[in-house]
Amino acid sequence: MGFSARVCLLTYLFLLGTISPPFRSHQVLAEEAHSKLKLSSQILQDSIVKQINEHPNAGWKASLNPRFSNFTVGEFKHLLGVKPTPHRELRQTPVISHPKSLKLPNNFDARTAWSQCSTIGRILDQGHCGSCWAFGAVESLSDRFCIHFGTNVSLSVNDLLACCGFLCGGGCDGGYPIYAWRYLMHHGVVTEECDPYFDDIGCSHPGCEPAYPTPKCVRKCVDGNQMWRSSKHYSLSTYRVDSDPYNIMAEVYKYGPVEVSFSVYEDFAHYKSGVYRHITGDMMGGHAVKLIGWGTTDDGEDYWLVANQWNRSWGEDGYFKIRRGTNECGIEEDAVAGLPSTKNLVREFAGEAEDGAYVSM
Structure with a gap:
């Protein structure tokens, strides 16, 4: 076979997709190998702790948090389920x-402001x-x-996770906070007692499977004496909060x-205490979390006070602080919320829904 014929044959095979161009194959293989190596490596690194501290x-201070002691980078990434x-x-x-007429305190913590609310x-x-x-x-609801x-x-995370379906995204493979609130408004969620979270102890028990599929939507309370529909609690509205820190506060x-x-970076997995900002x-x-307050450190650093859902072994007993007023990692860009509805609540609360504060939202 002549040279020109061989070139034509190789070009034909390449167009059919049966071979890869030789000048790209090594690059592609190297990138894939690096990607797989990165995903299979441990998320917690002594070098990151050293660099931060x-x-x-x-x-802020870093440590090898026990919550992620056996997590790979790939497993850690899987926890970060917020889709754009x-x-x-x-x-x-x-x-x-x-x-702007509302005078806000320099420090605020929802846990103390509403101490009667255990949730x-x-x-x-x-x-x-x-x-x-x-x-x-x-x-938040x-x-x-x-x-x-x-x-x-x-209220039941499991109801929303299992039953929202494609509307909210991919269940355990991530979802959209705004669509979650839409589900709360249109379909509501039952109580946690009716439909408990499918893995409420994390993955610390022996023989625990490291990756869970999305639970199935059953629409039936675990307690046969409770009714699924009557256990539903609804949001009255769904809205975004303007990104100006004052409005969020x-x-x-x-x-x-x-x-x-x-946005979560590798160093955030190592957070232990202080006011977080991305370093390395x-x-x-x-990642989506619940913002419950704000404050200022003795050194004059403004921060948000946030509750995470990575157990109390991570961070400051499960909480973290992050810089306020600088949109650190985009924390101020996409605050979403809704107000609770009286639907399905006892009659004595029925008049609350007529309150202008709720209707105006």
Whole structure:
């Protein structure tokens, strides 16, 4: 076979996709090998802890948190289940701002402001499921039911995670916070007692499977004496909060905790205490959490106070602080919330829904 014929044959085979161009194959293989090596490596690194703790201006301390002692980078990335909000939803969802006439305190903690609400101080564990988008929404709504109606009720993350389906995203493979709140508004969620989280102890017990599929939607309370439909609790509204820190503060101060999303880097897995800001490491994904307050350190660093769902062995007893006013890792860009509905609540609360504060939202 002549040279020109061989060239024609190779070109034909390449177009058919049966061979790869020789000048790209080594590059592609190298990139794939590096990617697989990275995903299979341990998320916790002594070098990151050393770099943070020796940084003169880090503002926070790092450690090898036991929550992730056996996690690979790939497993850690799977926890970060926030998918980017579609642009059409950003345009169509109402954005709430608050009049600057409200005088806000320098420090605020929803746990003490509404000390009668036990749900605000709960720290949960999402296990190995990328369900953060569901936790942030359901936890915030649970808190707001207590704040507005005096009902201490823990709502079911599992209902939202299992039953929202393609509307919310991919269940344990991630979802959209704004669609989670839409589900809460249109379909509601049952109580945690009716439908408990499928893996409420994380993955610490012997023989625990390291990756969970999304639980099936059963629509039946585990207790046969409870009715699924009558156990539903609803959000009256779904909205985004304007990204100005004042508006987020006013929203939390007036109505209760909100769900926020932010970009997570490798160093965040090592957070132990202090006011977090990104120092080192690759971007791992998007994470949703519950913002419950704010404050300023003795050194003058403004921060947000946030409840995570990685158990109490991580961070400051399950909480973390992150820089406020600088949109650190995008924390101020996508705060979402809704107000609790009286639907299915006892009649004595029926008049609350007519309150202008609720209707106006």
